[in-house]
Amino acid sequence: MIIDVAVTGVDGQSRSSDEASERPLQIRYDQKMAKYGRIAEQSNLRFVPAVFSHTGQIHGEFKSFVKEQIKQKLVAFEGDAKASKTRSVMKWWSKCISVAIAKTASRNVAFKIAKMREAIMEDQDEFLMRNSKCTDVDMETNTRAQLEDVGQNADLYIANQGANSQS
DSSP: EEEEEEEEOOOOTTOOOOGGGTHHHHHHHHIIIIIIIHHHHHHHHEEEEEEEEETTTTTHHHHHHHHHHHHHHHHOOOOSHHHHHHHHHHHHHHHHHHHHHHHEEEEEEEHHHHHHHHHHHHHHHHHHHHHHOOTEEEEEEEHHHHHHOOOOHEEEEEEEHHHHHHH
């Protein structure tokens, strides 16, 4: 048994319509199967891609696998896998996985926001230090022009800072 976990983004670009809500998950599932499916089969192993979205969606094949495991465990420990008990455990398991994914995604967002804030503050400090060195009569005009530039191009400065910090 091989389980390969993948978390994929689901957004307006990867999801072309409301009817195709599973499409990004299916694309990632197909990629995993193409990459590892044949190798697992040649080794007489079962390969199950565990594909999740960052919003907590779970690919149908992995849901089926988990449901199968729940039924086997219920039979082993209780002698019978009643449909209501299987649904109840599956619902609990799905909630747990969705919460774990949501927590991780929110931590990642908070981390990225903190890095962006730090970069902005560093750039702002550098900007203010440059301005404090100006002693010309045109200092007020120069400062106003620079502040307008920062206001109009803030997104560009943030994007550039993000690109520089990844290098």
